[in-house]
Amino acid sequence: MESHVNANKFVVGVDFGTLSGRAVVVRVSDGAELGSAVHEYAHGVIERELPGSDVRLGPDWALQSPQDWIDVLRVAVPAAVAAAGVSPADVIGIGTDFTACTVLPATADGTPLCFETPELPHAWPKLWKHHAAQPHADRINALAARRGESWLPRYGGKISSEWEFAKALQVLEEDPGTYERAERWIEAADWIVWQLTGVESRNICTAGYKGIFQDGGYPSEDFLAELNPAFAGFTGKLATGQVGEDAGKGVRLAALGAPAGTLSARAAAWTGLPEGVAVAVGNVDAHVTAAAADAVAPGRMVAIMGTSTCHIMPSDRLAEVPGMCGVVRDGIVPGLWGYEAGQSAVGDIFAWFVDAFVPAAYTRRAAEQGVSVHAHLTALAAEQAVGQHGLVALDWFGGNRSVLVDHNLSGVVLGQTLATRPEDVYRALIEATAYGARTIVETFEKSGVPVEEFVVAGGLLKNPFLMQVYADVLRRPLSVIGSDQGPALGSAIHAAVAAGAYDDIQAAAAAMGKRTEAAYVPDEARADAYDRLYAEYRDLHEHFGDGKALHRLRAIRNEARA
């Protein structure tokens, strides 16, 4: 495609987040973001009781309403197009990304079961952060380890309670009727595409990362039957064929960047876009950001740093990286292995600290200066030399996703004295998350998967001091994404590929993605100083990483609460 054509063509990317959905209109030729709109979900996260009823939910439950997602299509998409000032007739495609694993039971025609039996909690979509299936995940992991299932190492040795199988097993065992009625068990990422096209499709990304699809198949019927005899046929509710394979009457897995179909008349009416434009295969918010950051080449690790951090990296090598979240063939771009790792809490740690442990004098001074408390603490922390606070912390306040895969770990802070101030701890917490990132990068490299470039996306980009800390701790230049709506831009790029405007995701990302190389460069002296502190972090990581002490504390806590 030539750019003079694309210069007059546009694509829409829609990012379905935890509390809202965002649509962005992007120029196909160069990725310029021309307009965007956000729609907050009316039901938000459903955690206490079902909407319009007094049915109470258990602890660790988190649901969402499919109607909220449809409303994003109806509200945010037309608003974004209007804001962009483009003609809908010039829009050639739409792409979407979703939180994952957010998954729901549906009938064969895609009707969410919660539309039929809204009084049943298990009929509703389970949001990614629904954690009530932990016992089920534990059983899956124990059995898989015992049987030596070949797919287990692809997930760093453990699958998550957030994923499809654990959540489905919970439905089966707690509400067999709903399980039975669920002809389809489908990621919201795929369900929303079904709503747009009228045709069911399944993307390879969620199938691989959340659906344990590896080497052409799901966990065996035999394995599932050993978990629970009634679970044996579960995969019949998923896709039934590989990419490029005839699935018969079943649903084929679809490659990322491919068209899932075209916009249906109904969806055209919702969105105001022309019927028949390309609809891209579904995707995950983190993974699609790789395209937005033009980081779809092997060894470009994208860290999407927000409340938590997700690390996404394509590679030409397959390896078992300890504690990774997953490695999936074609999981980020076709033709490469896609790696995912993560830090459970990053921005969440800073927010927690500011909310719970910063005294009035600081909030007052921040207000006087017209800055946020975060900015005030950052400014104070930035005045210090490396190590001046005398602190080192383990960044496990939300558990540890990579490389320990242990949600029952907790935070450790060392070195406080009666002279320690909030800005000291704040800086130590920032540094701790950087040490956590370095641990992940080093684990990849030690496992034979080179990290050629570290590319940052996400909300924490707005803190240059934090970015510099990461550059110094990682001892490498940081690249940064050039957009503050990475997932939506990434979805738009996928839409451009699906619409045929580019040959593949790489070409589209090169033209439309935005990445500034070496935006932050390490300072040698500071990096040397951080090496000493990182050695302390590693010692603590080693000592407490076995979980013994922290698990005992957690057990004491849980017993005391019971």
Place this chain on the structure above:
Amino acid sequence: MESHVNANKFVVGVDFGTLSGRAVVVRVSDGAELGSAVHEYAHGVIERELPGSDVRLGPDWALQSPQDWIDVLRVAVPAAVAAAGVSPADVIGIGTDFTACTVLPATADGTPLCFETPELPHAWPKLWKHHAAQPHADRINALAARRGESWLPRYGGKISSEWEFAKALQVLEEDPGTYERAERWIEAADWIVWQLTGVESRNICTAGYKGIFQDGGYPSEDFLAELNPAFAGFTGKLATGQVGEDAGKGVRLAALGAPAGTLSARAAAWTGLPEGVAVAVGNVDAHVTAAAADAVAPGRMVAIMGTSTCHIMPSDRLAEVPGMCGVVRDGIVPGLWGYEAGQSAVGDIFAWFVDAFVPAAYTRRAAEQGVSVHAHLTALAAEQAVGQHGLVALDWFGGNRSVLVDHNLSGVVLGQTLATRPEDVYRALIEATAYGARTIVETFEKSGVPVEEFVVAGGLLKNPFLMQVYADVLRRPLSVIGSDQGPALGSAIHAAVAAGAYDDIQAAAAAMGKRTEAAYVPDEARADAYDRLYAEYRDLHEHFGDGKALHRLRAIRNEARA
């Protein structure tokens, strides 16, 4: 003495603290506290520059003005007598106690050198918390360890930078002229008695705990010469004879409870008390509190819990208790060994946390409820079951005095999550100090020195929740002192003995001291739960107690600051 006599007689106790001096008038028959008065020191703690000059002090310096102490005699004593409504003519004695080691250079007639050369920093009294002699203490300890000096184990293996020899060596090496002019090197505890009586005396308590007087002598001339040839004759500036021994022209060490002399005409004019009444031998604030708590029998450990905690215990056995501050024959009461141990920071930790890490919402709610932030946090913490916060901390925020004797240790907090609130940490800090106390008690008992009763005095008594935590953690009933001015009451009791109203300190303490036994009794279930948390504390104590990690962090900090 019969009580119908003592019922009409009174004694005055004067407690010289860090920021003020307090006088209390006490009935001899029963210890009733009839009136008291406080005088704040005009110069407070001199830490930055010398009074009335621009001479700057170095880091870690802390001085006081002898004039402030005299002013306590002139202001607080008459005010207390007036407040008590007793006739000065019925006052039969006065006793004093002081912070220690607070020490000054003086001429042979007791004139403080700072009265003659106020422009010289080393001419001023060095307050207990003057820590600038650490390098000198380090050399003393290293040499004593190398030579195997017999007195070293009496101090848990290390003498403190706060003590007489370290501070004197600093004077010698930094200002030899002042060292030379100092005919006397005297504890403020003894200097103030000199001012009252006109005669120099030296108490056995400070001589033993702060002056390394053991088994009838000071460190040898040979030892001192090896430190610095010019230091060889240092002990000539101290007392020169033992208790009960003829000191020739020198100054005899005096037993606690003995009269140091009688009130001089000059001191009578200052205080408004009758010339010629008994003046007790000087004492230390912590040690004299044992009498006030009627805890002068073997195995009664008095914990004076305030900003820090000091543990004082008489015993009939001599043992080398690891990490104790000192064991001194006759050091609390004549005829018994007196043990001292300590926790560097206790109330200071809670104050630091409230000052630096409690957000506005808490201070606002406390204000709305008309309570202190401490009380508000305590109330919230008290609602929790043991272990519910999931935390355990090492109480080393001010270093560790006993049992590790390491001021370069620092705090450790384990188990925080994004749900951790200030009341959780506040409770964990209280508990950490209780674990520290238990570690001290267990160390004494393991060393063959039984702790029969744990008696609490000091400002933290006013927090019943904290007291209950200590009872539960220690698994033993707590006795509590019946006075909130323990040191001054103890000094008054010593004055009664010096005046001959009682045969000895034990008899006076039995009549005038105030102790409630089993004021707090452990709850079995909570004690069991605390046993599990204490085991975690002990693991951390073991792991970080070698100081390796924390010393490296401290070194990194100090280099970064330099």
